[in-house]
Amino acid sequence: MSESLYAQLLNLAVGALLLTAVLILWRRELAAIINVFALQGIALAVLVGLIALDEGSAELGAVAVGVLVLRAGILPWLLRRALAGAGATRRETQPLVNVVSSLLVAAGLTLLAYLVSQPLVALDPSPAAHAIPVAVAVVLIGFFVLVTRRLALSQLVGFLLMDNGITAVGFLTTAGIGVVVELGISLDVLLVVLVLQILKTRIREAFGATDIDDLRELHD
Amino acid sequence: MTALGAVGVVLQLLIVVTLSPLLTGMMRQLRARLEGRAGAGIGQPWRDLRKLMRKRPVAPHGTTEVFRTAPAVLVATCLVVAAVGPFVTTASLLDPVADLFAVVALLTLGTVALALAGIDTGTAFGGMGASREATIVALVEPTLLVAIFALSVPAGSTNLGVIVTATLADPAQVFSPVSLLAAVALIVVIIAETGRLPVDNPATHLELTMVHEAMILEYSGPDLAMVELASSMRLTVFLGLLANLFVPWGIATTGQPLLVAAAVLAFVAKVAVLGALLAVGEVFLAKLRLFRVPELLAGSFVLGLLAVGASFFLA
Numbered sequence: 001m002s003e004s005l006y007a008q009l010l011n012l013a014v015g016a017l018l019l020t021a022v023l024i025l026w027r028r029e030l031a032a033i034i035n036v037f038a039l040q041g042i043a044l045a046v047l048v049g050l051i052a053l054d055e056g057s058a059e060l061g062a063v064a065v066g067v068l069v070l071r072a073g074i075l076p077w078l079l080r081r082a083l084a085g086a087g088a089t090r091r092e093t094q095p096l097v098n099v100v101s102s103l104l105v106a107a108g109l110t111l112l113a114y115l116v117s118q119p120l121v122a123l124d125p126s127p128a129a130h131a132i133p134v135a136v137a138v139v140l141i142g143f144f145v146l147v148t149r150r151l152a153l154s155q156l157v158g159f160l161l162m163d164n165g166i167t168a169v170g171f172l173t174t175a176g177i178g179v180v181v182e183l184g185i186s187l188d189v190l191l192v193v194l195v196l197q198i199l200k201t202r203i204r205e206a207f208g209a210t211d212i213d214d215l216r217e218l219h220d
Numbered sequence: 221m222t223a224l225g226a227v228g229v230v231l232q233l234l235i236v237v238t239l240s241p242l243l244t245g246m247m248r249q250l251r252a253r254l255e256g257r258a259g260a261g262i263g264q265p266w267r268d269l270r271k272l273m274r275k276r277p278v279a280p281h282g283t284t285e286v287f288r289t290a291p292a293v294l295v296a297t298c299l300v301v302a303a304v305g306p307f308v309t310t311a312s313l314l315d316p317v318a319d320l321f322a323v324v325a326l327l328t329l330g331t332v333a334l335a336l337a338g339i340d341t342g343t344a345f346g347g348m349g350a351s352r353e354a355t356i357v358a359l360v361e362p363t364l365l366v367a368i369f370a371l372s373v374p375a376g377s378t379n380l381g382v383i384v385t386a387t388l389a390d391p392a393q394v395f396s397p398v399s400l401l402a403a404v405a406l407i408v409v410i411i412a413e414t415g416r417l418p419v420d421n422p423a424t425h426l427e428l429t430m431v432h433e434a435m436i437l438e439y440s441g442p443d444l445a446m447v448e449l450a451s452s453m454r455l456t457v458f459l460g461l462l463a464n465l466f467v468p469w470g471i472a473t474t475g476q477p478l479l480v481a482a483a484v485l486a487f488v489a490k491v492a493v494l495g496a497l498l499a500v501g502e503v504f505l506a507k508l509r510l511f512r513v514p515e516l517l518a519g520s521f522v523l524g525l526l527a528v529g530a531s532f533f534l535a
Contacts, residue, residue, distance in 0.1 A: 004392075008392055008395065008396065011396055011397050011530075011534045012395065012396070012397055012400075014397065014534070015396075015397020015398075015400060015401065015530060015534075016397075018397070018526060018530075019397075019400075019401065019404075019523075019526075022519075022522060022523065022526065026515075026519050099515050099518075100514055100515050100518040103515075103518045103519050103521075103522045104518060104521075104522065106522055107521075107522045107525045107526065110525075110526060110529055111529065114529060114532075114533050121533070130533060130534055131534065133533050134530070134533070134534070
């Protein structure tokens with residue numbers, strides 16, 4: 001694979017990562033958000049696979065397959081199951097910040113990510129280093145989703161978005177952090193999702209909805 | 221060179237003027253067929269224009285020159301853009317004028333003239349349509365500028381012809397994230413700007429939902445014909461810009477007659493395909509609530525902004 005083709009495909013994968021992050025912020029339907037999240041998992045796996053091809057490392061290739069299975073297969077499947085059990089709340093109707101403002105905030109966050117990751121980009125002129133700001137932007141957008149959404153499921157998606165961003169930053173900066181570490185992180189994320197899913201079911205049983213704001217009031 | 225360049229300008233004008241009503245007719249016909257109606261035929265917009273042109277011009281009482289000159293301004297801006305833009309050839313005489321900012325400003329001038337005419341009639345619908353159009357334009361223009369600006373960064377010039385030539389020289393650019401983000405932003409904006417579904421329904425005369433139709437409600441006869449012709453021309457110009465910015469192949473880079481002839485065919489085919497896609501897409505769409513339109517346009521603005529950002533930090 002020639003260097004320019006690699007750079008181009010890498011940029012494309014990173015662009016898809018950013019586009020899906022913005023789409024998650026844009027859409028209200030939880031089902032659509034989960035589908036976009038699965039697409040983002042594919043983009044992330046492609047990103048890792050490209051780095052593996054460039055480095056010629058089989059270990060990293062195995063990690064790419066693992067990322068694909070976990071982030072485009074298992075996690076969306078778990079989320080869909082949680083959605084099916086959630087009853088009538090299928091739309092994020094009233095986020096704390098409305099959709100127009102949150103889209104503009106996303107634009108601002110992207111610029112912020114670009115500013116703060118300048119020193120990292122300056123260290124190394126490779127195409128992977130140039131893509132770091134985008135991955136940082138995905139982390140920030142994920143954090144923004146996490147703090148501004150009301151439904152437990154969309155907050156969970158925000159958390160996973162953040163994790164996708166962190167994984168992308170990890171691979172872009174270090175070109176692989178070892179299979180064991182990556183496996184540990186992936187299992188952690190899976191465990192967190194499982195625990196949160198059980199927690200969410202409990203919340204729904206106790207309160208009848210998963211709007212987190214209801215938890216502010218005392219309940220007996 | 222200058223003679224060939226002049227031929228290019230005249231050719232672009234002729235093609236846009238004659239074919240744009242046919243494009244509108246083709247889209248209406250396609251939509252009618254898909255909805256199970258027979259349709260009026262592709263030539264119907266031209267027949268309507270001929271009928272309107274023969275009528276006596278009538279202006280409502282109390283309207284001023286603003287109302288009377290708006291159709292002329294609208295048509296004139298479209299004609300200038302059709303003459304200077306890189307539609308058939310990038311080697312036309314007026315190509316240096318085809319600056320991104322000039323073209324977008326010209327198209328906005330037409331919209332503003334029509335909005336002012338809508339207010340000038342003093343009717344409720346005119347004012348309502350104008351205020352809605354102003355809301356949409358205020359969101360559309362920045363996005364349009366930002367999206368095309370993202371494409372101009374790799375080319376290093378805001379001249380539309382130079383952007384198109386740069387894409388021709390380096391075809392891989394089309395598949396970069398910059399270009400993809402800008403394409404999505406530009407498509408949304410063009411749909412909003414030309415008043416198509418889901419932002420505005422071109423076929424409706426329902427008072428509460430119309431935007432473009434509300435502004436031109438008081439026009440009749442030759443004035444209405446000019447407004448209708450101008451709105452078809454705007455659609456053609458926008459689709460042509462979209463086609464040539466992202467799929468520039470086929471455009472003539474020199475003034476050779478054979479190349480130019482092939483470029484004419486390529487341009488007609490590209491615009492027809494885009495128009496057909498738009499018409500087919502509209503069959504499956506419902507109109508968006510007016511209050512949701514800013515959300516759609518803000519989304520496309522963010523995509524445009526990200527495209528500009530990506531053109532800097534991924535370069």
